[in-house]
């Protein structure tokens with residue numbers, strides 16, 4: 001029986017992945033796995049029992065990934081599962097930023113019904129204050145061409161925009177999806193200095209925090225419109241405020257309201273709705289729950305942000321999995337311990353990702369002396385988590 005602790009509201013389609021006879025949901029005491037959305041885990045104490053954490057969504061800045069890696073806890077996310085939902089809101093925001101329709105609708109709602117001037121007459125005389133712009137033919141810069149950025153760039157082309165994108169780390173998969181009519185920027189300055197609209201689709205990291213600051217804004221065209229559906233901290237709010245006051249940036253639309261932003265003019269804040277569609281919530285919940293279940297039951301890893309993807313069909317009687325540092329002689333030391341217990345290795349796989357590595361060793365026998373094997377392996381410097389999984393099938 002595995003225990004799963006959930007935070008946030010997770011779509012039932014995801015929770016249904018966990019069969020009642022093998023899983024207990026909403027378990028706070030010693031959970032094996034955690035399933036969450038944007039809940040901030042940085043301030044939570046995470047039980048030793050936790051083997052994996054699945055983020056039903058993309059951004060993992062709410063999870064202490066570095067510390068968890070050091071404990072051998074595998075962190076998953078759901079790449080691409082909510083990309084279409086975000087893209088649709090970004091496209092909507094391109095129009096919102098251009099056509100003044102939010103203030104226009106507010107104004108219409110204030111019109112008074114009186115006998116001297118009909119509503120159509122009031123509309124026709126008042127509408128001139130809301131003249132906007134068209135997006136067709138305007139230059140649109142996309143910073144970060146991942147699952148969301150590629151959809152935004154391709155669809156903006158279809159809307160008649162002149163699209164230029166910047167992503168020095170673009171994946172081969174994404175590059176295949178990107179229209180050849182999207183121009184490639186070789187640095188962010190090319191986007192800043194030439195675009196009428198700029199949208200941000202990079203993760204929040206130490207390298208991307210404040211990428212929109214005074215220096216970046218200084219290079220932008222006067223009147224640029226800025227969209228941020230990635231994370232609040234990508235934009236330096238004081239520098240943004242200054243640029244809005246000077247009308248260097250004509251408006252800023254973001255999915256991440258803050259105290260300061262709510263007080264600022266020409267800012268439109270959306271209550272973090274990018275991934276809030278029935279479809280995206282179901283996709284994310286299902287993908288996150290499925291990868292968590294697969295990891296707990298087989299030790300195979302798919303869509304992890306901190307450990308390598310590893311897949312070995314679980315056909316043997318038992319399996320030892322080891323999460324460890326990516327340093328020399330780990331596999332040799334692990335197999336030496338198994339040899340001490342006269343365990344014969346039937347199959348094995350080792351892979352690494354940056355600082356971390358993961359080894360699966362399959363055995364043709366049920367592992368006896370489980371606890372003592374685990375304890376012995378854990379004494380090896382660099383080994384962070386060991387599991388022995390019996391094949392129940």
Ligand SMILES: NC(=O)c1ccc[n+]([C@@H]2O[C@H](COP(=O)([O-])OP(=O)(O)OC[C@H]3O[C@@H](n4cnc5c(N)ncnc54)[C@H](O)[C@@H]3O)[C@@H](O)[C@H]2O)c1
Pocket residue numbers: 057058059060079080082083086143144145146147148149166167168169170171174201202203204207208229230231255272273274275276
């Ligand atoms: N508003 C929402 O509800 C919502 C929903 C999903 C994702 N997001 C945010 O959007 C971000 C992007 O999501 P995604 O699904 O496209 O992720 P993704 O991982 O598919 O794409 C991110 C892209 O950014 C690129 N990148 C990283 N650092 C960069 C840099 N310094 N300069 C240029 N490019 C850089 C990567 O190479 C990658 O291609 C997430 O990290 C998350 O913070 C928000």
Ligand SMILES: O=C(O)[C@H](O)COP(=O)(O)O
Pocket residue numbers: 037038039056057058059060082272274275276
């Ligand atoms: O990174 C993400 O996937 C989004 O910010 C969505 O967050 P949510 O799951 O809280 O809507």
